[in-house]
Amino acid sequence: xxxxxxxxxxxxxxxxxxxxxxxxxxxxxxxxxxxxxxxxxxxxxxxxxxxxxxxxxxxxxxxxxxxxxxxxxxxxxxxxxxxxxxxxxxxxxxxxxxxxxxxxxxxxxxxxxxxxxxxxxxxxxxxxxxxxxxxxxxxxxxxxxxxxxxxxxxxxxxxxxxxxxxxxxxxxxxxxxxxxxxxxxxxxxxxxxxxxxxxxxxxxxxxxxxxxxxxxxxxxxxxxxxxxxxxxxxxxxxxxxxxxxxxxxxxxxxxxxxxxxxxxxxxxxxxxxxxxxxxxxxxxxxxxxxxxxxxxxxxxxxxxxxxxxxxxxxxxxxxxxxxxxxxxxxxxxxxxxxxxxxxxxxxxxxxxxxxxxxxxxxxxxxxxxxxxxxxxxxxxxxxxxxxxxxxxxxxxxxxxxxxxxxxxxxxxxxxxxxxxxxxxxxxxxxxxxxxxxxxxxxxxxxxxxxxxxxxxxxxxxxxxxxxxxxxxxxxxxxxxxxxxxxxxxxxxxxxxxxxxx
Numbered sequence: 001x002x003x004x005x006x007x008x009x010x011x012x013x014x015x016x017x018x019x020x021x022x023x024x025x026x027x028x029x030x031x032x033x034x035x036x037x038x039x040x041x042x043x044x045x046x047x048x049x050x051x052x053x054x055x056x057x058x059x060x061x062x063x064x065x066x067x068x069x070x071x072x073x074x075x076x077x078x079x080x081x082x083x084x085x086x087x088x089x090x091x092x093x094x095x096x097x098x099x100x101x102x103x104x105x106x107x108x109x110x111x112x113x114x115x116x117x118x119x120x121x122x123x124x125x126x127x128x129x130x131x132x133x134x135x136x137x138x139x140x141x142x143x144x145x146x147x148x149x150x151x152x153x154x155x156x157x158x159x160x161x162x163x164x165x166x167x168x169x170x171x172x173x174x175x176x177x178x179x180x181x182x183x184x185x186x187x188x189x190x191x192x193x194x195x196x197x198x199x200x201x202x203x204x205x206x207x208x209x210x211x212x213x214x215x216x217x218x219x220x221x222x223x224x225x226x227x228x229x230x231x232x233x234x235x236x237x238x239x240x241x242x243x244x245x246x247x248x249x250x251x252x253x254x255x256x257x258x259x260x261x262x263x264x265x266x267x268x269x270x271x272x273x274x275x276x277x278x279x280x281x282x283x284x285x286x287x288x289x290x291x292x293x294x295x296x297x298x299x300x301x302x303x304x305x306x307x308x309x310x311x312x313x314x315x316x317x318x319x320x321x322x323x324x325x326x327x328x329x330x331x332x333x334x335x336x337x338x339x340x341x342x343x344x345x346x347x348x349x350x351x352x353x354x355x356x357x358x359x360x361x362x363x364x365x366x367x368x369x370x371x372x373x374x375x376x377x378x379x380x381x382x383x384x385x386x387x388x389x390x391x392x393x394x395x396x397x398x399x400x401x402x403x404x405x406x407x408x409x410x411x412x413x414x415x416x417x418x419x420x421x422x423x424x425x426x427x428x429x430x431x432x433x434x435x436x437x438x439x440x441x442x443x444x445x446x447x448x449x450x451x452x453x454x455x456x457x458x459x460x461x462x463x464x465x466x467x468x469x470x471x472x473x474x475x476x477x478x479x480x481x482x483x484x485x486x487x488x489x490x491x492x493x494x495x496x497x498x499x500x501x
Contacts, residue, residue: 017221020228021260024248027235028267038238051076055092060239062274063100070096083117091125098129099241103137120159124167127156131174150178165195166202173209186213204233208244215247224251231264240271409471417446420454427454431499435487449480456500 042057051072058065073089080086090113097106110130115123131152138145153174160168173188189209196202211226230244249264387393421427421444431450432438439447446454455466467474488495 017224017255017257020225021252021257023232024228024264025260027232028263031235031267034235034238059092059096060099060237060241062240063096066096067093067100083114084119084122087113087115087118087122087126091122091129094129094133098133098136101140103133103140106133120161124156124159127152127159128167128171131156135174135177145178147178150175153178166192166199169195170205170209177213182213182217186210189213200233200237201239204230204237204239204244207233211244211247215251220251220254224248224255227251235267240274242268242271245271412471413451414445416451416454418444420446420458424454424457427457427499431484434490434495434498435484436489437487439484439487449483452477452480453484453499456496 038057038061042054045053045057051069055066055069055073058069060066070089070093074086074093077085077089090109094106094109094113097103097109110126110133113126115126118126131149134146134149134152137143138149153171157168157171157175160171162168169188169192173185173192176182176184176188189206193203193206193210196206207226207230211223211230214220214226215223227244227248231248233239234241234244245264245268249261249268252261252264428439428441428446428450431453439449441447441450451470452466455461455469460466460469463474463477467477470477485492485495490498
């Protein structure tokens with residue numbers, strides 16, 4: 001039967017550590033509510049002033065108060081002739097000493113208990129407490145379990161009622177523990193756990209006992225699971241003996257779960273301070289600095305990571321800022337080039353508009369000159385026809401002034417000068433700047449000599465062509481050039497390069 005039960009245990013999936021941690025965190029979150037409910041219940045009991053009930057309320061919750069009410073129970077029992085009451089009150093005192101780590105005081109009280117005439121239930125409690133005392137001393141001193149421990153539990157087992165399955169299996173488990181039969185011990189505590197389902201305090205004791213067995217077997221995963229379950233029940237029942245919470249914190253710390261380990265050990269430390277159990281304070285005090293140190297190292301590592309991350313972010317920001325500045329500079333230079341191109345485009349547009357305006361002006365001037373010439377020819381044709389009709393041959397020989405060669409030449413010069421000076425308004429000043437004696441010019445007109453060089457500026461360099469355009473002789477062209485060259489302050493080549501391009 002035992003082997004079959006243990007075999008079935010192997011196939012029961014162990015709850016995940018994360019699930020246990022979540023449950024423990026929830027219980028820790030509700031710790032204040034559990035304690036408030038406990039204080040409210042105690043407040044109601046104080047009005048009754050029943051030391052027995054108040055002892056039960058403070059037992060495993062506050063050592064000083066439990067000790068005070070245990071003493072009151074002893075004093076009340078001393079006034080009574082009831083042997084059961086006397087023995088029971090002293091058992092409560094012994095248990096209070098045992099919970100507070102005062103092992104010698106607990107043993108002294110147990111030695112003073114007279115079992116003669118007491119009922120079976122008290123005798124069973126006495127032998128169980130004797131065995132528990134030897135078990136706690138052995139664990140605290142880290143020594144083997146003494147043989148007397150087994151004898152006490154055997155005596156208690158003989159007195160257990162058949163209906164008390166929790167007491168039966170728990171006592172049987174202690175006997176198996178004293179014999180070193182670990183598998184049987186686990187089996188019996190599992191049976192006690194199953195029998196006490198729903199009874200919070202009973203579950204907490206069974207979970208703690210199973211955790212201790214698995215821990216001694218080296219199965220830390222099972223041990224941690226049961227320690228956490230026991231710690232949760234202790235929180236719900238407001239037990240301040242802190243063994244389960246302390247052991248759970250120790251194993252969580254060993255697995256690197258520093259945050260929940262720190263929270264658990266601080267809860268255990270606060271409970272040990274409240275309960276005033278000196279040996280529990282010592283045990284908690286041994287691991288608390290280790291967890292604090294590890295948590296400090298974790299914080300330092302986190303701070304280093306955050307500093308490195310901060311430095312990286314700053315570096316990225318600086319690189320990004322530098323890149324942005326470079327891009328902004330490029331954009332600025334591109335904008336400058338764009339503005340410059342726009343300005344050049346505007347200038348080109350203005351020049352184009354001016355060129356178009358000049359073209360329109362030159363075209364209008366040419367058309368006007370052509371129209372005047374056409375009108376003059378038409379008028380001359382009508383004049384000759386009239387003279388022929390009237391046979392007035394003398395008038396035919398007299399040419400009218402509007403077809404005079406001199407009149408047309410003067411009109412051409414005016415138009416040429418106007419158009420050229422529109423194109424090159426500083427031409428006269430540029431030429432006179434290179435002459436020792438400037439040429440006089442009327443406003444809006446070129447000196448006669450400069451018309452030759454104006455032709456050269458426009459690209460007409462052949463003398464005969466210039467004479468033909470200007471309606472003058474070839475010698476006149478040479479004369480005009482000679483007059484200008486005679487006044488030069490520089491060489492002829494320099495003059496032509498500066499004025500005629």
